[in-house]
Amino acid sequence: MNTPTTPDATRHDAQPGNHYDYVVVGCGTIGSMALWQLTDIAPGASVLGIERFTRVHTRGSYAGESRLFRVALKEGGIYIPLVQRAREMWLEMNARSGRDIFLPVGAVSVGPADFPTMVQTMKVIEEFGLDHEVLDSAALAERFPVFAPSAPGAAADTAILDPAGGGIRPELAVAFAQQFALDAGARLWDNTRVLSVEPGAGPAGATVVRTDRGVVTASKVIVANGSWAADLFPGLAHHISVQTIPLTWYLPLDITGFLPQNLPIFMRDIVRDNGEIWHCYGAPTLDGYSVKISHGDFAGDADTPDGLEELRTGVLPEEITRVFSERTSTFFNGMLDAPVRISLHHDGFTVDHAPVLGLVPGFDGTLTVATGMSGNGMKFAPVYGRIAAELAVTGESAVRPSAFDYPTTDRGPSPAIIPATLH
Numbered sequence: 001m002n003t004p005t006t007p008d009a010t011r012h013d014a015q016p017g018n019h020y021d022y023v024v025v026g027c028g029t030i031g032s033m034a035l036w037q038l039t040d041i042a043p044g045a046s047v048l049g050i051e052r053f054t055r056v057h058t059r060g061s062y063a064g065e066s067r068l069f070r071v072a073l074k075e076g077g078i079y080i081p082l083v084q085r086a087r088e089m090w091l092e093m094n095a096r097s098g099r100d101i102f103l104p105v106g107a108v109s110v111g112p113a114d115f116p117t118m119v120q121t122m123k124v125i126e127e128f129g130l131d132h133e134v135l136d137s138a139a140l141a142e143r144f145p146v147f148a149p150s151a152p153g154a155a156a157d158t159a160i161l162d163p164a165g166g167g168i169r170p171e172l173a174v175a176f177a178q179q180f181a182l183d184a185g186a187r188l189w190d191n192t193r194v195l196s197v198e199p200g201a202g203p204a205g206a207t208v209v210r211t212d213r214g215v216v217t218a219s220k221v222i223v224a225n226g227s228w229a230a231d232l233f234p235g236l237a238h239h240i241s242v243q244t245i246p247l248t249w250y251l252p253l254d255i256t257g258f259l260p261q262n263l264p265i266f267m268r269d270i271v272r273d274n275g276e277i278w279h280c281y282g283a284p285t286l287d288g289y290s291v292k293i294s295h296g297d298f299a300g301d302a303d304t305p306d307g308l309e310e311l312r313t314g315v316l317p318e319e320i321t322r323v324f325s326e327r328t329s330t331f332f333n334g335m336l337d338a339p340v341r342i343s344l345h346h347d348g349f350t351v352d353h354a355p356v357l358g359l360v361p362g363f364d365g366t367l368t369v370a371t372g373m374s375g376n377g378m379k380f381a382p383v384y385g386r387i388a389a390e391l392a393v394t395g396e397s398a399v400r401p402s403a404f405d406y407p408t409t410d411r412g413p414s415p416a417i418i419p420a421t422l423h
């Protein structure tokens with residue numbers, strides 16, 4: 001493990017008016033990784049990250065204690081090599097930080113064997129030869145007794161175990177990616193809002209980055225401002241919609257079966273008698289107290305992530321409690337049915353759920369945008385940060401799918417890509 005500098009050692013000595021080789025706008029999930037990767041690909045270059053809020057905060061798409069990581073992704077195709085590379089990088093982060101940023105507890109998908117996502121996941125597993133284990137209902141009940149049996153008459157549950165899956169501690173991931181960059185000489189301005197990014201507007205064609213702290217110029221800029229994409233690129237509002245996503249935590253009477261040594265991160269689908277599908281996802285208990293169980297089929301539109309503030313105090317928590325109480329006790333044995341914690345989050349979704357991760361055409365490779373992570377960006381974050389850094393430094397990235405191009409026309413649902421879902 002490297003010994004990190006003190007967290008604040010190099011944050012504030014960047015000066016307005018300076019020129020940087022690389023500026024990263026937004027140092028959340030993808031931006032923090034891009035900052036780190038820039039220092040790896042271009043050692044000795046001057047690198048500045050600019051973050052609107054504090055160094056880590058509760059307002060980004062990464063907030064909320066845990067994120068799910070899977071290798072056996074039903075989305076398959078282009079996403080499998082990316083997530084395999086990401087896993088190596090998560091383990092590298094664990095080794096460097098000495099912290100459990102990535103929790104290698106595996107992932108389990110529970111549902112009827114003929115449920116479309118179960119069938120699709122098995123197809124991807126076979127296509128890519130991925131490690132896995134299939135559990136029938138008896139084996140599932142024995143191995144993971146916390147899952148309640150489906151309602152009488154419902155199709156028997158089966159499970160697919162993805163041993164390479166796990167959990168991610170998102171706030172820690174952002175903090176350490178920033179820290180690795182700081183340790184390598186990058187600068188970070190927090191509490192600084194970027195007001196505009198103007199390619200070619202500076203001396204010798206440099207990009208001007210205007211902030212509420214002053215102006216800097218840069219040879220290359222990566223914009224990774226998440227759900228706020230349209231603040232700096234209004235045209236992206238047409239391609240990316242911001243959705244609110246609640247997270248909920250519940251209280252089991254007996255915590256044993258929910259401890260990380262006994263339960264992987266999980267996803268479950270139940271087909272009700274009336275044909276209705278209930279979906280939940282979550283993580284083993286991380287505080288030894290409550291369990292994150294969230295209901296993926298609930299999302300609302302928020303015009304802007306800042307609009308969430310209204311919802312935080314609005315009627316939504318009551319609605320969540322009402323709608324999901326019955327579901328939670330149907331999914332799990334011994335779980336009290338009202339949430340003990342609710343938080344509201346957001347992410348920017350593209351039409352085909354593939355991220356925007358590319359050079360903006362027309363600016364000679366000086367401007368890279370990474371946004372529209374579509375409820376799925378955490379697991380890929382180190383590799384997406386790497387791609388953004390490669391694009392900024394060399395103008396290309398061998399592992400970047402063209403499906404991630406900056407949209408100049410409507411993307412539309414792509415037949416080549418199975419849309420990724422939340423988590």
Ligand SMILES: Cc1cc2nc3c(=O)[nH]c(=O)nc-3n(C[C@H](O)[C@H](O)[C@H](O)COP(=O)(O)OP(=O)(O)OC[C@H]3O[C@@H](n4cnc5c(N)ncnc54)[C@H](O)[C@@H]3O)c2cc1C
Pocket residue numbers: 025026027028029030031050051052053059060061062064066067068069192193194195224225226227228231245246247345346347370371372373374375376377378379380422423
């Ligand atoms: C509830 C929920 C559950 C999820 N579950 C999963 C999961 O299980 N697995 C998974 O892989 N993914 C999951 N995701 C998706 C994943 O968390 C997001 O896709 C990812 O965090 C998005 O990263 P980002 O860098 O685009 O945005 P952010 O992490 O929000 O980063 C954007 C940063 O830009 C900053 N910024 C914005 N505007 C400016 C400005 N003008 N100037 C300076 N800085 C600015 C913001 O403050 C922020 O720090 C989930 C998302 C949510 C909301």
